[in-house]
Amino acid sequence: MLRALLAVLLLIGLHSPAHAQTGDLQTILQEHQAQIVKPSRSKVAPAIEALTASGLPEVPLFLEDWRDKNIWVADDGLFYAISGDTVTDITTRTDVAISKDTLTQIRPNGGVRRVINEALVQFQLSDPDITRRTEAVDAIARNLSPDQIAPLSGAIDNEADPALKLRKQRLLNYLTARYGDSTEARIDAIEALSSDLSVEGRAVLSQILSTRTEIAQTAPDGANIAGQLTPGEDLPRLAAYSQIAQAADLPPVLSDTDIRSALEQHVDGGKVAGVSVGTLSDLDARLTAYDRLSAEGTLPPRATEDMISQTLAGYTIFEIYDEPDAAITDAARTTQKAVNTRVGxxxxxxxxxxxxxxxxxxxxxxxxxxxxxxxxxxxxxxxxxxxxxxxxxxxxxxxxxxxxxxxxxxxxxxxxxxxxxxxxxxxxxxxxxxxxxxxxxxxxxxxxxxxxxxxxxxxxxxxxxxxxxxxxxxxxxxxxxxxxxxxxxxxxxxxxxxxxxxxxxxxxxxxxxxxxxxxxxxxxxxxxxxxxxxxxxxxxxxxxxxxxxxxxxxxxxxxxxxxxxxxxxxxxxxxxxxxxxxxxxxxxxxxxxxxxxxxxxxxxxxxxxxxxxxxxxxxxxxxxxxxxxxxxxxxxxxxxxx
Missing domain, CATH: 1.10.3470 (ABC transporter involved in vitamin B12 uptake, BtuC)
Structure with a gap:
């Protein structure tokens, strides 16, 4: 009963009037029975969303029992919580005279339990116990997610512990910098990171400035380009060609060892493609023999020096920001430079x-x-x-x-x-x-x-x-x-x-x-x-x-x-x-x-x-x-x- 009372007090301050109760807990569970009885990480989201949006005070305790594998289901589809050998009603939390042997235990896997933990965070952020509030903040810090912005912002004003309140504010700033609703809000949050020298703050800036490599003959339309890599300066010529060849399905660069191994498999009468084995100690002779076999279709083609030069002249390797908004990456780059100076x-x-x-x-x-x-x-x-x-x-x-x-x-x-x-x-x-x-x-x-x-x-x-x-x-x-x-x-x-x-x-x-x-x-x-x-x-x-x-x-x-x-x-x-x-x-x-x-x-x-x-x-x-x-x-x- 004490847990239920704490949950009621917790949810009074957590949920707004818009989260109206839409029925008792059993009704919601019946609507999503299949997702709860046989849960999977990819299908359990609607059930979790319905539970957290209901505003019912029993939800946090149900989620905890579900996560801890303490929820059982009867043949008629009703759900019960079991502690030891005691069966209790999930709504009233009173003991019921039902045999445990007639119930089937629900066993969520690790992925589902992680989803349940994420849902519990919004309840735990305002828990009267500071230890549970701290654990909730730690959970958010480990996995920044945009759906944590609303519960976190609602749990800051009433936070009594100054240190924990400051940490919540920092996490909210991190979340806003990465997932804010508007460009202006994100830029303000990013600029606020200039005074934050923590590893977490620097990681947020690095995540905003993360890039991917794309290869094209012309710059991609609408892409937020961080820069382009020049072969011979930013990366070796052969490494650049290898990246282009892999993307454009071009012949690979073969090492001398690869060529020798390939030629050894095609020795016929002391010759390879008409080239005497005795002359294969010369590199040009090996290349001639390999190219003849390649022209016959016996060996796959190789990248020649002319092909490499032409390819590098026709393609460009771009570093493109994962963040599409250039204004945000500009702000993050400026802030990161200031932070690195202060860190140094x-x-x-x-x-x-x-x-x-x-x-x-x-x-x-x-x-x-x-x-x-x-x-x-x-x-x-x-x-x-x-x-x-x-x-x-x-x-x-x-x-x-x-x-x-x-x-x-x-x-x-x-x-x-x-x-x-x-x-x-x-x-x-x-x-x-x-x-x-x-x-x-x-x-x-x-x-x-x-x-x-x-x-x-x-x-x-x-x-x-x-x-x-x-x-x-x-x-x-x-x-x-x-x-x-x-x-x-x-x-x-x-x-x-x-x-x-x-x-x-x-x-x-x-x-x-x-x-x-x-x-x-x-x-x-x-x-x-x-x-x-x-x-x-x-x-x-x-x-x-x-x-x-x-x-x-x-x-x-x-x-x-x-x-x-x-x-x-x-x-x-x-x-x-x-x-x-x-x-x-x-x-x-x-x-x-x-x-x-x-x-x-x-x-x-x-x-x-x-x-x-x-x-x-x-x-x-x-x-x-x-x-x-x-x-x-x-x-x-x-x-x-x-």
């Missing part, structure tokens, strides 16, 4: 956003390495493992604190503390004994990185661990249908800006920063001024490691946390530092921007091969270093000459 600009902007986002990730991953490398000259191959340690710290915090926002707030400083302590321990236990010995330092840190990876596998296993972002970081910030960026990427970008400002403050406004810069410029002079270089190097190494830990938390929010995740960033981090300029914050920012932009640009040019993109990027970096070995922003002072 938006794709460029979207690519720039991706590049900035990737640059911020590389900056976070590399800034700690830039500090340690610049101050200490240590090639730390274990830097990526500090990123991994920070990510695992965030994972552990989330296991203890289920609130993702709170856990993120706790994880960032805790990751800094953990990796800071690990960095200090590494510097005190290993690095301090290997200063001025770069090869031994590289080997030692590489061994430490392998040990850290194995330790992480022993503790957390080899399976990737998720670092879940808070709900307020879910989704994307969309500027239009082409330009969008995830909120996680925005958060990482903001975090990179915060660290840039924080590092600049530390290096320029604090005593620690002054001492770090002094040690960077001239360690011996700094020591003579009372600065302890060993302490500064320890603090600097710890600071760089701590920043890597925070970067690990940020990176883990959108990438899986594994024991090998640090290895994915160590190469890019070193390239960022070297390209930007060793020991310089601004240089690291410039290097990250350059590498991020370069990588995204190469991936855009070659999207199917990420490994090739990275290879090209490394080659470019090598060439860049040859011309600017000190990086984009080189150090000044005595350290620049070291």
């Amino acid at each position: 600009a938006s794709q460029t902007a979207d690519l720039a956003l991706d590049a900035i986002s990737l640059a911020s990730i590389y900056f976070l991953a590399a800034i700690g390495l830039a500090i340690t490398f610049g101050v200490m000259g240590v090639i730390n191959m274990a830097h990526g493992e500090f990123i991994m340690m920070g990510a695992y710290t965030g994972f552990v915090v989330q296991q203890i604190i289920p609130n993702y926002t709170v856990s993120l707030i706790v994880a960032l400083p805790l990751a800094f503390a953990v990796t800071f302590a690990a960095g200090v321990a590494m510097e005190r236990l290993v690095i301090r004994h290997l200063y001025s010995r770069p090869l031994e330092t590289l080997l030692a840190t590489f061994g430490i990185s392998i040990a850290q990876q194995q330790l992480a596998k022993n503790i957390f296993g080899t399976q990737a661990r998720p670092l879940t972002s808070p709900a307020w970081l879910d989704g994307n910030l969309a500027f239009n249908e082409v330009i969008s960026i995830s909120y996680i990427r925005i958060a990482i970008f903001v975090l990179a800006l915060i660290f840039l400002a924080l590092l600049l403050f530390i290096l320029k406004r604090t005593r620690l920063g002054l001492e770090v810069r002094a040690v960077t410029q001239n360690p011996r002079m700094a020591a003579s001024m009372g600065i302890n270089p060993d302490r500064i190097k320890m603090m600097t190494f710890g600071l760089g490691s701590g920043i890597a830990g925070i970067a690990g938390v940020a990176i883990g929010l959108y990438a899986k946390v594994t024991s090998e995740m640090g290895a994915d960033y160590i190469v890019q981090s070193f390239m960022t530092v070297v390209v930007g300029g060793v020991g310089n914050v601004w240089g690291t920012l410039a290097g990250a921007t350059m590498i991020g932009t370069l990588q995204k640009g190469i991936e855009w040019l070659n999207p199917s091969n990420t490994l090739a993109a990275q290879t090209y990027m490394i080659l470019f970096i090598i060439l860049f270093i040859q011309f600017r070995p000190k990086g984009i922003v080189a150090l000044k002072g005595r350290a620049a000459g070291d």
Whole structure:
């Protein structure tokens, strides 16, 4: 009864007074009994039209039951709905005392069910349930049909959901652009598509501008010609002739292989059509033999070069719009050009956003390495493992604190503390004994990185661990249908800006920063001024490691946390530092921007091969270093000459 009540309320707002009820549901079904009992896609339309035009509140429920194979017919021709073993009257929806065994089930095939679904759309567009309204709109979007214009336009004003209402308006504009009643209405709808960058809107324009190929000696009368194809320019001469030959039933172009195969079947006494087999290695001899056989009627004729030239001179290949109205195709062509321009600009902007986002990730991953490398000259191959340690710290915090926002707030400083302590321990236990010995330092840190990876596998296993972002970081910030960026990427970008400002403050406004810069410029002079270089190097190494830990938390929010995740960033981090300029914050920012932009640009040019993109990027970096070995922003002072 509730379904029947909803259907009554639905149809009150859907049908106009012109859709007067012409009888009860059973009467209409009896009039179209043959089409309903044994339905087919080609014959069921009159029955569907009669049902939808009746205005009866029982129609939507009947159509649903018919589609779902819940309608049965009795020997007297009356129809019933069955759910389980319960037989109900299709008009009153009350149970009736009829045995199911005396009824015959109606089984519409897939094609008929699609027709029924299309009819149900007009009822579902105004259904109280937003899910059903959305499904109806999705059905229209999948198959734009002119008969959906009226129900869709009638379901817009009363739509309560703003997003769904906007989508209905867009679909109505698509339908009007393709199937509007007048040229003026269609042109207005087409021009409105100039602000629509969606795939659906662009598809509508492409469908309006669809063409077919026709071949004729003169231009077809009244045809809306898109252009003509010139042999030798727009398509190869032989391809053009082949199209004409197929349409005009002319001799085909035969390849040399076809000619050889045909001649092999007609060898007689060491000759083919009077031509000695020994001379058939010559092309002219083969053609002579084939043409003689063709003249005798033994082989079908072939297209000669003269025939091809004469045919191409006498025929023209036209591209003709399927849309006959030239005014509409002119409007669609102009709109499509404007849309393509906007799409191109938006794709460029979207690519720039991706590049900035990737640059911020590389900056976070590399800034700690830039500090340690610049101050200490240590090639730390274990830097990526500090990123991994920070990510695992965030994972552990989330296991203890289920609130993702709170856990993120706790994880960032805790990751800094953990990796800071690990960095200090590494510097005190290993690095301090290997200063001025770069090869031994590289080997030692590489061994430490392998040990850290194995330790992480022993503790957390080899399976990737998720670092879940808070709900307020879910989704994307969309500027239009082409330009969008995830909120996680925005958060990482903001975090990179915060660290840039924080590092600049530390290096320029604090005593620690002054001492770090002094040690960077001239360690011996700094020591003579009372600065302890060993302490500064320890603090600097710890600071760089701590920043890597925070970067690990940020990176883990959108990438899986594994024991090998640090290895994915160590190469890019070193390239960022070297390209930007060793020991310089601004240089690291410039290097990250350059590498991020370069990588995204190469991936855009070659999207199917990420490994090739990275290879090209490394080659470019090598060439860049040859011309600017000190990086984009080189150090000044005595350290620049070291």
